Amino acid sequence: RKEVEQDPGPFNVPEGATVAFNCTYSNSASQSFFWYRQDCRKEPKLLMSVYSSGNEDGRFTAQLNRASQYISLLIRDSKLSDSATYLCVVNTPLVFGKGTRLSVIA
């Protein structure tokens, strides 16, 4: 069984903090990687793809370490609206982690 492991949290951080989530995957043949965001009882939404060279989208930075089979997501200057569950996703086959819950507190 191909696995994707995440710390479930919750991570409770103050507004403005920097927070990092990690994810490990077991299938060394995995080709593509994503971070999804899921708000309570809503559908998961693609936050960003993760590229080997690392990539940034505003306050969000994703990193991939193929040798260690490890993916990370860094959120800088956390906002209240960042409170959600963050899912690590690995393809192929497409496997979802169970998610890490983030609460940003005023």
Added chain:
Amino acid sequence: EAQVTQNPRYLITVTGKKLTVTCSQNMNHEYMSWYRQDPGLGLRQIYYSMNVEVTDKGDVPEGYKVSRKEKRNFPLILESPSPNQTSLYFCASRTGGSRGYTFGSGTRLTVV
């Protein structure tokens, strides 16, 4: 607007009464998939389809059926629902290659 549409959003039914949850996408995606999400278990794949008339079992297919007669539609059928199928269900679609999935808004099913 590009989207995946699921219906109904909420459904309460009784054990054994056949039901269908519809899923339709307007993005001409080849891949479609059904997931269920339960507390502590994350998203688990029920069935998926790589194209019209091509379907395959995911991790938890027991008690479910699907069909893919047209590219845009991928209904999920519960022939004889049971209480252990009470869950939040998501339909999703994507193109081939390495793109991520687009999810529908979810169907919250309760079987009593």
